[in-house]
Amino acid sequence: MDRILQFNVSLYSYTPQGAEQLYKQAEMIYYRLRLYQILKTKETLSVDELKSELGDNPLKHLLDVEDNAEVRLARHLDYLSHWTLKIAYSNQQPMFFMKCELRWFKTRFNNMSHDQRMEFIKKNNLNLTPATDTEKSNLKLWGQNWYKFNFTEVTLLVKLRLYPMYKGFIFIPEHKLVFWLTEKLQKQLQSSLVHCRKMLPSTCDQLNMLINTFELVQPYSDTTSRSFKLCDLKKNVEHFPLCMKFQYENLEKKHHLKHFSRVQYGLFLKGLGLSLEEALKMWKTEFTKKMSERCFQKEYSYFFKHQYGTVGSKIKYKAQCCDTILEQSVPSGFVHGCPFKHWDASVLSVRLREDDVCDEDVRKILGLKQREQYRAACTTYFQSVCGCKLDDVIDHPVKYYDKSCSSIVDIEDLVLSDED
RNA sequence: GGCGGC
DNA sequence: GCCGCCAACATA
Ligand code: SF4
Numbered sequence: 001m002d003r004i005l006q007f008n009v010s011l012y013s014y015t016p017q018g019a020e021q022l023y024k025q026a027e028m029i030y031y032r033l034r035l036y037q038i039l040k041t042k043e044t045l046s047v048d049e050l051k052s053e054l055g056d057n058p059l060k061h062l063l064d065v066e067d068n069a070e071v072r073l074a075r076h077l078d079y080l081s082h083w084t085l086k087i088a089y090s091n092q093q094p095m096f097f098m099k100c101e102l103r104w105f106k107t108r109f110n111n112m113s114h115d116q117r118m119e120f121i122k123k124n125n126l127n128l129t130p131a132t133d134t135e136k137s138n139l140k141l142w143g144q145n146w147y148k149f150n151f152t153e154v155t156l157l158v159k160l161r162l163y164p165m166y167k168g169f170i171f172i173p174e175h176k177l178v179f180w181l182t183e184k185l186q187k188q189l190q191s192s193l194v195h196c197r198k199m200l201p202s203t204c205d206q207l208n209m210l211i212n213t214f215e216l217v218q219p220y221s222d223t224t225s226r227s228f229k230l231c232d233l234k235k236n237v238e239h240f241p242l243c244m245k246f247q248y249e250n251l252e253k254k255h256h257l258k259h260f261s262r263v264q265y266g267l268f269l270k271g272l273g274l275s276l277e278e279a280l281k282m283w284k285t286e287f288t289k290k291m292s293e294r295c296f297q298k299e300y301s302y303f304f305k306h307q308y309g310t311v312g313s314k315i316k317y318k319a320q321c322c323d324t325i326l327e328q329s330v331p332s333g334f335v336h337g338c339p340f341k342h343w344d345a346s347v348l349s350v351r352l353r354e355d356d357v358c359d360e361d362v363r364k365i366l367g368l369k370q371r372e373q374y375r376a377a378c379t380t381y382f383q384s385v386c387g388c389k390l391d392d393v394i395d396h397p398v399k400y401y402d403k404s405c406s407s408i409v410d411i412e413d414l415v416l417s418d419e420d
Numbered sequence: 421g422g423c424g425g426c
Numbered sequence: 427g428c429c430g431c432c433a434a435c436a437t438a
Contacts, residue, residue, distance in 0.1 A: 260433095263433060263434090267433085267434065271434095271436090298428090298429090302429090302430075302431080303431095303432090306430095306431065306432065306433090307432095307433080311430085311431080312430075312431050312432075313431075313432075315432085315433085315434080316434090317432095317433070317434045317435085318434045318435045318436080319434070319435085319436085320433090320434060320435085321434080321435070321436060322436095324433095324434070324435085395436065396435095396436045396437085397436095398436070398437090399436060399437080402437095
């Protein structure tokens, strides 16, 4: 703990021990979320600007250079709130959390004095290898101190190719050491987030409840950017991959879908940008053709709300990828899963012909199916149906949809350019 | 559909 | 019988 209070930055390596007062915790969450909000809205900020944006937020003291009681208190607050929010975000938007934290670290580290920085590195047992004299003269490294790193430690700088590289090593001047540290922090956070997520069910209820009372700051442009209107569902079904087209058809025909289909198809439509309101409308109009509205509300509506993350744990579920769909078991009588895997070859080939897949492609698809290359089979199906090539194998239904839509655009372009 | 609560 | 909660993860 002493080491934590010694610097304005930290790698947050150790789980904090000892419980804080609940109101104290709430306060900490609040302050850190305010920090995230700023980082999200202002892409670039100087230290001074950030400080003034923070206003009365105690975290602003981590941008101070001096060291007093107030600053130490802020460091403590920083450490604990980092962990609470890590737990909170581990389930929701880990990437967003990561981005905020890395930027926050970088800003603070850059703001520290030279001595503090080197001391921080030393105290955290991070080994620096200074460039030797011969290396310096060979690679013409003048001026200040240069350090030697393995490529894997500073991949970003390696990519930029700004500094001398030699046999798997790169040499970096002292004032660029942040890049090394942020990458270290990034790796640590990655595994820590995974760990937190696994532990989430067993974290104490008090903490969970507390977290839930806060509205976590969400990144821009996730589901918000995309939108899919129910009214043009019909005309877009042609762009759906076979697995989803089949869900659509069954829903139309039977006015019902079983549980796993609801998961698969519901998340897919959500992935396309269908709003919760419209989704509920869709399921309701279909389902109530065979059941009372009251029954729908009681049996099914909660499910879809949960799917959209508006109730319960408020998890923002993403659409299933092909691998998940392929792994499902599909007992007879169920319609979910991937046609290229779960359908009988004869059933599949009938369907393929119905969709005007040429004989050659039908054979190819069935061959791929036999060799368990289901996604490749799907890709072939795509090429046959859309009449255009793909450079990658399909690995996600939503991607299939996007590519199918843009393939139409391609063809329109072709037609247009043909005309003049 | 599964789990859980009354 | 009433009710609540869960699943996912590509992605430039
Ligand atoms: S490969 Fe993927 S997208 Fe294609 S049908 Fe199967 S699950 Fe659907």
